[in-house]
Amino acid sequence: MTRSNEPSRATQGSPPARSLGIAAVDPVPFCREGLSSIVQRTPGLHWAGHAGNPHAALQLAEQVHPDVILLDSGLDPHGHLTKLLVTGDPSLLVVLLVRDAHRTAAFLQTAQLAGAHAALPRTSEARRLVEAIRRVHLDRRYLDPALAPLTGQQRQGLRPGEPVVATRRPRMPLSRREFQVLQLVAEGLENAAIAKILYLSVETVRTHVKSILRKLSARDRTHAVTIAFRGGILICQPEDVPEGKTPGPAANPPSGMAEHQAR
Structure with a gap:
């Protein structure tokens, strides 16, 4: 960032x-x-x-x-x-x-x-x-x-309450902070490193990880990440292909450490 x-x-x-x-x-x-x-x-x-x-x-x-x-x-x-x-x-x-x-x-x-x-x-x-x-x-x-x-709307506005197709509101089972923690877990970081990046205590990060495992019914951290990618909670870092072409195979999981190391 x-x-x-x-x-x-x-x-x-x-x-x-x-x-x-x-x-x-x-x-x-x-x-x-x-x-x-x-x-x-x-x-x-x-x-x-x-x-x-x-x-x-x-x-x-x-x-x-x-x-x-x-x-x-x-x-x-x-x-x-x-x-x-x-x-x-x-x-x-x-x-x-x-x-x-x-x-x-x-x-x-x-x-x-x-x-x-x-x-x-x-x-x-x-x-x-x-x-x-x-x-x-x-x-x-x-x-x-x-x-x-x-x-099907010629008016220039995203108007609440005017659905155009039958779909469901996006479901995010994790809290804002849990989502951030899971992103960093997916990058392979341990609790101490996650705590440093998010300005949290290690114990707080550990509590968030436990909550993530419970909400996703995951056995461990690796299982939680797998469930999150399969369920669309986490996404692979998108490839920047030329517009109009179909993206290739999924890229590597998101890596944001360079952003933080620059801070």
Whole structure:
């Protein structure tokens, strides 16, 4: 997780024309840098930081409190991360950058039910991204016209209570902190290392691990990780393939240690 030196929602007051803090959650460094460049050259916006994986995204939201998070759909195909983000901070606006593989009615409804406020194609031009940020800030909902036909709604909004296909609200059996702990367990970290990263005591981490095992009906840590990947609670780090092509075999489990070591 990398944080900007710019003031965030937590530290700024309410001066006239306060700029919006924008953060990105994307596994690809040059994509994050591109988003940062767009934000920093746009009046009224400032860059609040970035994360490359789900547990770093939750830390970013907790510590920096950006106004808007731009979230790569490849990191949240089932809506679990979106749900944890908006539950942790109801004022946070989540804008999904939708990969071609997720341009479906089912995915958009899952995102809506999880609490996403806006969605636009990940391949959109910079001006479309800026428009989406401004529209979602004003209306708290926005759906790019390129995605609207998928929902059968020509209105530009992700409207709660207007399902387009029969689906169920994403189920996340773990708490926000348990999800972060399990992410780090999946990276092969022991309790002491997890405690250091999440600023928790080792005993607290041990308690979270026990709770994870109970909730997932897992025999041990390895079994819990296996269950979580099979059930979609955890995902493999998405490959950044050219848009329009089908991703290859599953990538390695997410690794966010470089993000933390840089801090």
